[in-house]
Amino acid sequence: MSELYAVRRGRLRDRCAAAGSAAALVSRPANVRYLAGGAPPGAVLLLGPDEDVLICPGTTAVDPADGRPDEQLRITVLPAPGGDAVVAAAGTAAASGAESLAVEENHLTVARHRALGSVAPGLRLGDLAGAVEQLRIVKDEEEIASLRIAAEITDQALGELLESILVGRTERHLALELERRLVDHGADGAAFATSVATGPNAGLGRHRPSDRRVEEGDFLSVCLGANYRGYRCEIGRTFVIGTTPADWQIELYDVVFAAQRAGREALAPGAECRDVDRAARHPLAAAGHGEALAPRTGHGVGLEIEEDPQLAPAAMGKLDACVPVTVGPGVHLPGRGGVRIDDTLVVRPEADGGPELLTITTKELLAL
Amino acid sequence: MSELYAVRRGRLRDRCAAAGSAAALVSRPANVRYLAGGAPPGAVLLLGPDEDVLICPGTTAVDPADGRPDEQLRITVLPAPGGDAVVAAAGTAAASGAESLAVEENHLTVARHRALGSVAPGLRLGDLAGAVEQLRIVKDEEEIASLRIAAEITDQALGELLESILVGRTERHLALELERRLVDHGADGAAFATSVATGPNAGLGRHRPSDRRVEEGDFLSVCLGANYRGYRCEIGRTFVIGTTPADWQIELYDVVFAAQRAGREALAPGAECRDVDRAARHPLAAAGHGEALAPRTGHGVGLEIEEDPQLAPAAMGKLDACVPVTVGPGVHLPGRGGVRIDDTLVVRPEADGGPELLTITTKELLAL
Structure with a gap:
């Protein structure tokens, strides 16, 4: 050691x-x-x-x-x-x-x-x-094992939240509860400030939780991650509150889901970082959400939550095997809210089964 | 404005x-x-x-x-x-x-x-x-009003914790609960990472909460503060767990209490920062705890939790009216634990009643 x-x-x-x-x-x-x-x-x-x-x-x-x-x-x-x-x-x-x-x-x-x-x-x-x-940038298997545990903890904390009553609770309280659950499950702390965004706030990157309460019909987007032995991961999910999502919510979700999948599928040793970004960005632009997109769609993680490589239009360089990255495109419609879906994955060669998904919470559009 | x-x-x-x-x-x-x-x-x-x-x-x-x-x-x-x-x-x-x-x-x-x-x-x-x-360094009354609210919130969060069952709970959980209560009472967040230290950890400055559980007979020291509209305060208290404190615990507590009071009483416009530090340090040294003392006994607070002035042996400069500072001496005995008592006060002239105590939670030695 x-x-x-x-x-x-x-x-x-x-x-x-x-x-x-x-x-x-x-x-x-x-x-x-x-x-x-x-x-x-x-x-x-x-x-x-x-x-x-x-x-x-x-x-x-x-x-x-x-x-x-x-x-x-x-x-x-x-x-x-x-x-x-x-x-x-x-x-x-x-x-x-x-x-x-x-x-x-x-x-x-x-x-x-x-x-x-x-x-x-x-x-x-x-x-x-x-x-x-x-x-x-390139992690050894011990570092990846720590990230894997961080992701397991994160999935557990998020899974428990989904089983609880959400309507009427504030973004702040949900964020604090998620952070407590991370620690309950063995995290050394939160990897970064947990973000919970409801209604018109949903889909904003790194929204700081406010006193807004969850309402029926809201989009609810969360972004959190555990720090385990110094290694930090990230997951982002978006849900709908109530029994039936509205048509615009389903449409928007499908577009972001397709974008995030395209980004994940573009991860491979030797892939250009900007090509991965382009793959995730294209479905959003094609659906008319090209404006107001975030400057990047993912980034490396490890001992810091934001490391190289950057998945961005002007990023230089290629991915290597054993590089953990996030893929997390999102769309925010001012006044209405939006969708963000974010995973932590490890770049792996095709022969090893392709990218290894660390954050395994479902990406179906759940109505909670 | x-x-x-x-x-x-x-x-x-x-x-x-x-x-x-x-x-x-x-x-x-x-x-x-x-x-x-x-x-x-x-x-x-x-x-x-x-x-x-x-x-x-x-x-x-x-x-x-x-x-x-x-x-x-x-x-x-x-x-x-x-x-x-x-x-x-x-x-x-x-x-x-x-x-x-x-x-x-x-x-x-x-x-x-x-x-x-x-x-x-x-x-x-x-x-x-x-x-x-x-x-x-010198605050206006609006800034001090924000600090006063931050201190009220902090006192409320701490007061509620004291009414709950503590034995068997971990340092981490108590720290998370305190932070949740700060937000419940209107804080924009914690002013700094809340510290909860039990048993042999008690009295350590800025101890990071661990998985150690509170036990009968422990010293329990906490240090926390609210961030209200950007302004940050700090309180530190030490308690005993169980019905009756041991003699060594009472003695140690009395020494630190006397030191902290001496520091508070030395606060005045025109007082040398190092003289305030010396006032707080002297009772500890006289009781044989001169070794292993922290390098300072207090510091300014405001938009950052650690600002000038510093209350330390080599600090230059004098205090002014309307300067908020912490006074928080402590003693830690390796293997046994220790005591830390910390307040946020505003320097005020004698004519205005002397130093204004913002953090008003009792400094009696409570057995919880």
Whole structure:
């Protein structure tokens, strides 16, 4: 298990060396966790030429949900908490004789970067850019197993909600109940703020739950996901409240369902990300919903709920096997509401049965 | 109401002008909200020499809990969401003829700062440093009114929990229930992740709730707060589970209670922040708990749960009237648990009755 993290760090070290940096400073929390196994809040990881050090501000106590630091790492504890781990890491790098240090310019603030430069003026500072994020895109089977459990928990929480009385309850309360159920079933927490949208709000991406109550005839769309051992998944479903959906509701649902299926079916190793997006977008545009579509129809998931790759019209790059992504197109009609259907899947080759669906709650249009 | 935001922006403009910058770019979300009244996620505020512009990525839709943009502001909507608002703002500043632009170096990433520089190479970039954060320290009565409501909600949620059965329930469930009750009573959400700590965990600052169940004889410490219209307060209380506290529990509680009272009583306009910290720290050190004390005993609250001023040994500066702060010393004995008592108060002059206590839940040692 511990080898795993050393292997990941080895890959990053190779990339840095190829780019001319002997040392690297990783500060983005999800990246620190990926390379260190676990870390207390505010910790940073210094990949040195000789050894790797986890620099922790104030404490080494790690919440179990945040993993456990790899035993191969040297751990340094700073006396005071706060943001000084970055500065301390620069001092350590300089003391170890490194001449250059690659940092995460897309995470470090200008002020922190300046402090780092002034504590070690002899150090040439480079940019790690998204090197760790790139390593994180393709998951190993252990990571996928955590995502699979996260999805199971999410399906359970959603399934229980569907069995309860919904009319008259507010979006906020339904969202809080879903989050409680996620934890009941073993989640370390919600992967992101649970969204529950009713009536005219339904179908809005990431709608923040309000005090609106569920009414007969409403569309009800929910988007939630569990965080299990740091891995986060996402499911989105839309239901109708009452006995019989209206014709416009059935039509709209069918269009979004077809779009989401087309997106799922386009997932394959080697597929262009923008082609998957186009596949999901086409049925919506063909039905006259091309305007006001979201800028993307899916994205990678893992230690963060929004990772690369992006499924969007201008996205570059192709999918690989073992990349978990969401496929979640939606349509929102102002004043009337809308539909969103969202799954988490793992890209798999045809020979392995094609994309692996992690979130298995039914996508029939249920009338609740 | 709208005048309020114009006045705040005027103050910032004066500061910038004094520092030689004709324009300023505010990107930190709480600062944008403070100056603009409300803003969609990812929006930035450009204070130009001629007019102020709120630059919104993708949408102008603002969640009601996030306030409403000041009507005096010009609003620009960018076609695509994402982080481009900063770059767009730099382009707008350059087009308006500004020669210099002060940015928030303690918030902007190095990568974003670089993108900004390359889109407007003629613009001299300065640093706003914590100018907006400084303006935010002293609150007006409307802000304090929101904090007062946040505290009322928090007291209600905590009071209800105390009336329920606690033994056998897990830290996680109690935390989720508290958060649900905050929302029930009108909060826009929790001000921060609710902490519930039992037995050996009790007294740890910001302990993340685990699956440990409440047992007879435990200390139980909770820390929670409501977010009401963006304003966040904090309360911390410690209880004993069972009929009679043990002697060591009573002794420890009395020490922390005395420390917290001393801290509260030291709050006054003109008091040095470090003297308030020392007042709260002294009784703990005198009782032999000087080791392993937290690095600070309190902090400002407002649009963020941790703002300036800091109540810490090395803190610079003095308190002003109308500054809300927490006073929350604690002691944790490894393996046994501990006590933390935390209030939100507003600094007021003696003539107005001294510090105004917002969180009024009893600080007696209750046996539940």
